[in-house]
Amino acid sequence: MKNVGRFRSLILFILMTFFLVLPPLYAQEEEGKNFKYEITRDIMKSLNESAEQGDIPENLVVALAPLQGKVFINEQAFRQELVGALGRQLSAQYQSRLVDMSKIRVDWFDMTKITIFIILIAFCGMVLFFSWKAKTDPNQFIRRIPGLDAISEAIGRCTEMGKPVLYVPGIDDMNNIQTIASMVILENVARVIGEYESDLIVPIRPPFVVPVAEEMVKKGYLDAGRPDAFKPENVRFISDEQFAYAAGVNGIMLREKPAANLLLGSFFAESLVIAETGVLAGAIQVAGTANEHQLPFFVAACDYTLIGEEIYAASAYLSKDPELVGSLKGSDWAKVVLSIIMLLGVVLETFGVHFLTEWFFIR
Amino acid sequence: MKREIPLAITAIFGIFMVAQLFIPHYLVQDISGRLQDWAVVIVAFAYILGVANIIKINSGVICRRGQDWEYKIVMLIALVIMMLSGILLGKDPDDSLPIFDFMYNSMYVPMQSTMFALLAFFIASAAFRAFRARTTEAILLLVTATIVMIGRVSLGEFIWERLPDITEWIMNYPNNAGKRGIKIGASLGAISIGLKVILGIEKSYLGGD
Amino acid sequence: MLEILITWIAAFFTLCIFSFLYKDNPIYKFAEHVFVGVSFGYGFVLQYYNVFLPNVWNRMPWEDGGSLFTLIPLILGLLMLTRIFPDIGWISRWPLAVMIGSYAGLQIIGNAQGDLIEQVRANFLPLWTDTFSETIGNWFLVFGTITTLVFFFFSKEHKGVIGHTARVGIWVLMISFGASFGYTVMARVSLLIGRLQFLLEDCLHLM
Structure with a gap:
């Protein structure tokens, strides 16, 4: 654990150095210094191809060949060189095309992204500060989330009835952070199930999630002190097709009769197919997603629904790890700050002042 | 080492991906572009794991004559025919069976x-x-759903000519207010969990040992 | 001839799936298993032609236009496959770490850029406009969003002012959900009409 702590401090140090030192050092005010101009080997190659296809005259490519590899830091000088090499063959339009092709960014900080930069630094700072502070005070408050309390109850019910728990982690791949969050919840759920000694079935759509889910379930059982309870055949890849997956999950619901269905992750149109079949099968259902377009269906069909951010708070809630619970406080403070900024923006807009709106506009 | 190396890899790649948004330098952009291309390839390899998983689990059911084993045979046959015909015979109908x-x-x-x-x-x-729920929340949901549903078909205009306008107003304002709150909250949660994964505060995906 | 065969087999499987509405039955089970097998076979073949051939096989160092860099994802991909062998399966955590790290990073910036800042800016609305409906709407948007955010407070108990505001937040959410629900109904009904049209028109030529 000590190693991990030291490692984290090192990462934080590198991050701080990077984000605090680099931008002022490299942010270049003058637009002109942000680019260099070079006709690279790749550009020559594509020009050659265009010439072979007859799109541009061949002698143009021949005339450009001596310029390959020369670096210009000034657009003016580069244009002059082009005119010098190509003479009358070069139309203004073609000159601009060549300049665009050869333009390469060499600056180290994009000033147009400064808004995101400041907001990200401020928010991450808040989250890290509160989770660091929580280490010294392990009694962190977190409000009741009925949907998450229901998970433990549902698992208890499954144990009593001798039936398995079904965990559906949504249909998105790991490139959706909801799936990452769902995997973290899965580990907590597996731990509780390990303690209760019931079975856990995890059907999966994206193949890449299979190994991650296996690791999670294994870790959960290990933490519960029952590593032998892990059954590889219960982490099942179904199909990568959305509705074939839904059909497969329905099959499990109706034939293996889990007494609790936990639907947590990123869902799309299949959400209602799965949730309504769960109702038919008579299972207790806890659903949660941050995809706001599917929430209405979960609210209508499931016993409990975790709405939006609640699924990201789940791992803190279920593990009660003070560091994770503390990070939620950082998130709450961010909401307060954002609400104040929003109200400020509203007042300014009402009086016809637009600078804040423009500052928040990302190109 | 089984845990530390993956932890370091996650941190390095995570930080790099965040940083590349702010660094327009061509070297950084080139690497980030390549990384995103590689991800597609790694995901494609996971499909082989998918096949292995399907075959292992279902052949297990078939061998021990488990529940619905006959149907598992049907599934494996469909899978194998589709894969072999696509890869060996070509997926283009013109040059294949x-x-x-x-x-x-x-x-x-x-x-x-x-x-x-x-x-x-x-x-x-x-x-x-x-409809059977009797809470304030359920009533709000149902009343709005009914108004929007009727307002979107011609029956709505027949009942009251302003109903389509009201529907449009509901979709533009109250509907967006809820969505916006969810999106802002969820994006804060997403950033926070992303940060915790990169810094190794959430590290369970690295498994038990 | 082939066209007719396709139509009839398609009609058979359509009815098999619809039979689920009555209850789970052997023909639905048969269709479900065929669907799962065929769909994943299709997905696998697609990956083979769209990713593996163009991005790996045809870009090997010895191919024209290939590069040594192609070996990196190939090696990472092969490391993933070590999971099949339990003794060295832990090596697969390296490519997992590469992917999870990269995706977590991309999601941080995606959420900050696409949702967070964009949605906050969209709420900078004037509380006084020329039209009455827009003015009321803007009030609803601004205060509806803020009350919803209060509902998402986790570190304070929902009592007193925060409790009341959070309750309003839930109402805003329910109205929003109701609107989305009502809006989707007609879209789903039209999908059903599409399927019935296929059965009655293309298959039975009744329409």
């Missing part, structure tokens, strides 16, 4: 659209169940 295309058109497409169409029944049964 048309098995792949035939199965795609006669099985995949109709079953996919029919599963999707089942939603019409499921949405009705979900609405019916919601």
Whole structure:
């Protein structure tokens, strides 16, 4: 654990150095210094191809060949060189095309992204500060989330009835952070199930999630002190097709009769197919997603629904790890700050002042 | 080492991906572009794991004559025919036996659209169940749903000519207010969990040992 | 001839899936298993032609236009496959770490850029406009969003002012959900009509 702590401090140090030192050092005010101009080997190659296809005259490519590899830091000088090499063959339009092709960014900080930069630094700072502070005070408050309390109850019910728990982690791949969050919840759920000694079935759509889910379930059982309870055949890849997956999950619901269905992750149109079949099968259902377009269906069909951010708070809630619970406080403070900024923006807009709106506009 | 190396890899790649948004330098952009191309390839390799998983689990059921084992045979046959006909014979109907295309058109497409169409029944049964709830929240949901549903068809205009306008107003304002709150909250949660994964505060995906 | 065969097999599988509405039955089970097998076979073949051939096989160092860099994702991909062998399966955590790290990073910036800042800016609305409906709407948007955010407070108990505001937040959410629900109903009904049209028109030529 000590190693991990030291490692984290090192990462934080590198991050701080990077984000605090680099931008002022490299942010270049003058637009002109942000680019260099070079006709690279790749550009020559594509020009050659265009010439072979007859799109541009061949002698143009021949005339450009001596310029390959020369670096210009000034657009003016580069244009002059082009005119010098190509003479009358070069139309203004073609000159601009060549300049665009050869333009390469060499600056180290994009000033147009400064808004995101400041907001990200401020928010991450808040989250890290509160989770660091929580280490010294392990009694962190977190409000009741009925949907998450229901998970433990549902698992208890499954144990009593001798039936398995079904965990559906949504249909998105790991490139959706909801799936990452769902995997973290899965580990907590597996731990509780390990303690209760019931079975856990995890059907999966994206193949890449299979190994991650296996690791999670294994870790959960290990933490519960029952590593032998892990059954590889219960982490099942179904199909990568959305509705074939839904059909497969329905099959499990109706034939293996889990007494609790936990639907947590990123869902799309299949959400209602799965949730309504769960109702038919008579299972207790806890659903949660941050995809706001599917929430209405979960609210209508499931016993409990975790709405939006609640699924990201789940791992803190279920593990009660003070560091994770503390990070939620950082998130709450961010909401307060954002609400104040929003109200400020509203007042300014009402009086016809637009600078804040423009500052928040990302190109 | 089984844990520390992956932890370091996650941190390095995570930080790099965040940083590349702010660094327009061509070297950084080039690497980030390549990384995103590589991700596609790694995901494609996971499909082989998917095949292995399907075959292992279902052949297990078949061997021990488990529940529905006959159907598992059907599934494996369908999978193998589709894969072999697509890869060995080519997926282009012009230069191959048309098995792949035939199965795609006669099985995949109709079953996919029919599963999707089942939603019409499921949405009705979900609405019916919601009707029986007696809380303030359920009533708000139902009243709004009913107004919007009627306002979107010609019956709405027949009942009251302003109903379509009201529907449009509901979609533009109250509907967006809820969505916006969810999106802002969820994005804060997403950033926070992303940060915790990169810094190794959430590290369970690295497994037990 | 082939066309007719395709139509009839398609109609058969359409009815098989619809039979689920009655209850789970052997023909639905048969269709479900065929669907799962065919769909994943299709997905696998697609990956082979769209990713593996163009991005790996045709870009090997010895191919024209290939590069040594192609070996990196190939090696990472092969490391993933070590999971099949339990003794060295832990090596697969390296490519997992590469992917999870990269995706977590991309999601941080995606959420900050696409949702967070964009949605906050969209709420900078004037509380006084020329039209009455827009003015009321803007009030609803601004205060509806803020009350919803209060509902998402986790570190304070929902009592007193925060409790009341959070309750309003839930109402805003329910109205929003109701609107989305009502809006989707007609879209789903039209999907069903599409399927019935296929059965009655293309298959039975009744329409």
